Amino acid sequence: MRAITYHEHGGPDVLELTEVPTPEPSGKEVLVRVRAAGVNPFDFKVRAGAIPGLPSKFPSTPGSEIAGVVEAAGPDAEFAVGEEVFGWSSTGGYAEYALGWKLARKPEGLSWADAVAIPIPGEAATRALGLLDLKAGETLLVHGGSGNVGGFAVQLAASRGVTVVGTSAPGDEQIVADRGGIGVAFGDGLVERVRAVAPHVDAVLDAAGHGAVDVSLELLAAPIRLVSLVDPKAAEVGGIFTTTGSPNPAELIGEIADLVATGKMRMLPAREFPLAQAAQAQAAGEAGTGVGKIVLVP
Numbered sequence: 001m002r003a004i005t006y007h008e009h010g011g012p013d014v015l016e017l018t019e020v021p022t023p024e025p026s027g028k029e030v031l032v033r034v035r036a037a038g039v040n041p042f043d044f045k046v047r048a049g050a051i052p053g054l055p056s057k058f059p060s061t062p063g064s065e066i067a068g069v070v071e072a073a074g075p076d077a078e079f080a081v082g083e084e085v086f087g088w089s090s091t092g093g094y095a096e097y098a099l100g101w102k103l104a105r106k107p108e109g110l111s112w113a114d115a116v117a118i119p120i121p122g123e124a125a126t127r128a129l130g131l132l133d134l135k136a137g138e139t140l141l142v143h144g145g146s147g148n149v150g151g152f153a154v155q156l157a158a159s160r161g162v163t164v165v166g167t168s169a170p171g172d173e174q175i176v177a178d179r180g181g182i183g184v185a186f187g188d189g190l191v192e193r194v195r196a197v198a199p200h201v202d203a204v205l206d207a208a209g210h211g212a213v214d215v216s217l218e219l220l221a222a223p224i225r226l227v228s229l230v231d232p233k234a235a236e237v238g239g240i241f242t243t244t245g246s247p248n249p250a251e252l253i254g255e256i257a258d259l260v261a262t263g264k265m266r267m268l269p270a271r272e273f274p275l276a277q278a279a280q281a282q283a284a285g286e287a288g289t290g291v292g293k294i295v296l297v298p
């Protein structure tokens with residue numbers, strides 16, 4: 001099968017389209033014919049060597065998120081051949097076929113691109129909000145409110161009666177507003193812009209990095225209610241830095257998919273690239289310009 005592989009850490013140009021053996025499912029595993037693969041900031045960080053110990057071996061195929069059709073199933077699998085599924089991959093999503101785990105059934109009517117945009121950001125947003133334990137009437141600041149994680153975080157919190165202020169690049173504030181939040185531009189003067197729309201901030205979710213922890217400390221009173229998905233410094237200042245932890249991720253992404261499929265949750269149009277252009281897709285994500293999930297289509 002065709003798959004993107006890389007043999008060393010480096011820039012996007014280390015990614016190559018190669019022929020590799022198709023994995024075989026055993027036990028509970030299923031082999032998925034990939035219809036869409038998610039491209040995540042995590043993928044660039046691993047490729048660049050920014051996460052010690054990852055990838056665990058070379059050559060490596062990037063990509064944790066897949067959506068596609070079950071092609072073959074191990075003897076104990078919960079899914080049958082032909083079912084449409086989405087979730088995580090254990091062998092790398094940037095490929096024609098991938099072994100799936102933590103999968104959910106894709107609702108009818110949900111596009112492949114929307115389905116594959118849910119697992120990592122949807123799980124992370126839900127986990128972070130759970131750690132913040134927000135109540136209706138409280139005010140939450142989401143750094144990265146225009147991003148993929150931010151998209152779920154803003155909508156989930158707003159739907160629970162929380163007032164949400166979300167940061168974005170200048171000009172992207174309407175994206176946050178369309179998600180039910182109040183959009184403010186990141187950059188110099190952010191603290192004042194937040195105070196102008198929200199005199200009191202109860203809690204902060206950092207889904208952006210770029211110094212968001214320091215900004216948050218100026219806005220929060222003690223004890224600090226700050227969760228960062230990006231910056232370990234959050235834990236050093238009394239908040240939480242989280243990287244994993246939802247007990248039932250497959251169930252959780254299934255619930256989010258139902259909200260999207262029934263129009264109760266909005267997603268931005270995906271930015272689709274052919275599999276062979278994985279390097280361009282990652283470069284586009286790293287550039288940080290543009291919004292919407294980056295998706296590879298084999």
Ligand SMILES: NC(=O)c1ccc[n+]([C@@H]2O[C@H](COP(=O)([O-])OP(=O)(O)OC[C@H]3O[C@@H](n4cnc5c(N)ncnc54)[C@H](OP(=O)(O)O)[C@@H]3O)[C@@H](O)[C@H]2O)c1
Nearest residue numbers: 041124144146147148149168169172186208210229242243
């Ligand atoms: N720890 C975990 O478990 C976990 C899980 C998922 C994601 N993450 C991390 O969470 C982060 C967000 O992921 P994502 O998929 O949502 O990425 P994304 O879609 O690219 O969103 C990035 C967000 O950051 C904003 N941003 C860009 N440059 C910025 C700057 N200089 N200052 C402040 N904000 C800036 C973007 O604004 P514009 O779009 O308006 O430019 C956007 O809102 C990534 O670092 C990712 O690795 C962690």
